[in-house]
Amino acid sequence: MADPDVYSLPDGLPIPEDDGACDGLEGRPLPDLELPATTGEPANLGTIGSEGTAVLFIYPRTGRPGEPLPPGWDLIPGARGCTPQSCAFRDLHGELAALGVPVFGLSAQSPDDQLEFAERVHLPFAVLSDPQLELAGALGLPTFEVAGMRLYNRVTLVVRDGAIAKVFYPVFPPDRNAAQVLAWLAA
Numbered sequence: 036m037a038d039p040d041v042y043s044l045p046d047g048l049p050i051p052e053d054d055g056a057c058d059g060l061e062g063r064p065l066p067d068l069e070l071p072a073t074t075g076e077p078a079n080l081g082t083i084g085s086e087g088t089a090v091l092f093i094y095p096r097t098g099r100p101g102e103p104l105p106p107g108w109d110l111i112p113g114a115r116g117c118t119p120q121s122c123a124f125r126d127l128h129g130e131l132a133a134l135g136v137p138v139f140g141l142s143a144q145s146p147d148d149q150l151e152f153a154e155r156v157h158l159p160f161a162v163l164s165d166p167q168l169e170l171a172g173a174l175g176l177p178t179f180e181v182a183g184m185r186l187y188n189r190v191t192l193v194v195r196d197g198a199i200a201k202v203f204y205p206v207f208p209p210d211r212n213a214a215q216v217l218a219w220l221a222a
Contacts, residue, residue: 041098041118044210051113051205056177057190060202065091065194066173071146072139072161073153080163080170083139084194090131090138090216091194093176094120094209095186097144097152105182113189114181116209117142120189121158123213128159130217143168143186177204191216 067081083089094117098104108114124131124138131138140162142149149162165171168185171178177188191203191212201219206212 039098039104041100042122044116044119044208045109048109048115048208049112050207051188053205054177056175056188057202057204060174060192060199063174063199064197065192065199066170068169068173070141070163070165070169071149072163073146073150073158074161078139078161078163081197083137085197088134088136088193088195088200088220090124090136090191091141092120092124092138092189092191092206092212092216093141093170093187094189095179096142096184097121097148099151105184107181111179111181113205113207113209114179114186116189118152118156120206120209120212121152121162122156123210124160125156125158127213127217131213131220134217134220136220139163141165141170141187143184193219 065080069077069079072078095114097117138160143166146164149164153162178185189206192199193201
């Protein structure tokens with residue numbers, strides 16, 4: 036079997052359905068939680084968007100070229116597309132920055148995995164590592180299990196003045212999420 040192309044989405048991926056798992060998040064603050072970041076300094080989620088607006092996109096896990104995907108990955112609704120989603124936020128970073136909106140990515144992957152990924156795809160924003168899924172516990176965010184790993188379902192939060200102002204869930208297709216967020220912010 037050929038190595039998967041982690042930079043694009045294959046045709047025919049199952050579309051995730053809104054199961055209500057993120058209902059009730061709007062209006063809630065992000066918790067005061069410090070997580071390792073690819074900047075080398077920990078990031079406190081409680082300060083993200085505390086003054087102004089910020090975007091936090093949460094994804095299951097990024098793939099690495101040359102490494103196989105977890106078994107059945109493409110059959111899990113919403114699992115595939117973390118690299119294309121992250122690269123779309125990278126590509127629209129200038130437009131988001133022009134609006135004064137910082138962007139943060141977050142997954143359950145280790146700090147070393149996050150750093151390798153951020154450097155490989157040249158991300159101009161911090162990616163946070165939450166291997167214990169502390170944010171999921173604090174906010175009740177949806178997760179799933181595959182190949183012995185517990186991972187986040189894909190969800191994007193716009194945080195304004197310390198509270199969640201907009202929730203994008205489910206996110207599909209993930210490579211269009213950054214444009215959807217930018218359009219919402221510009222409206």
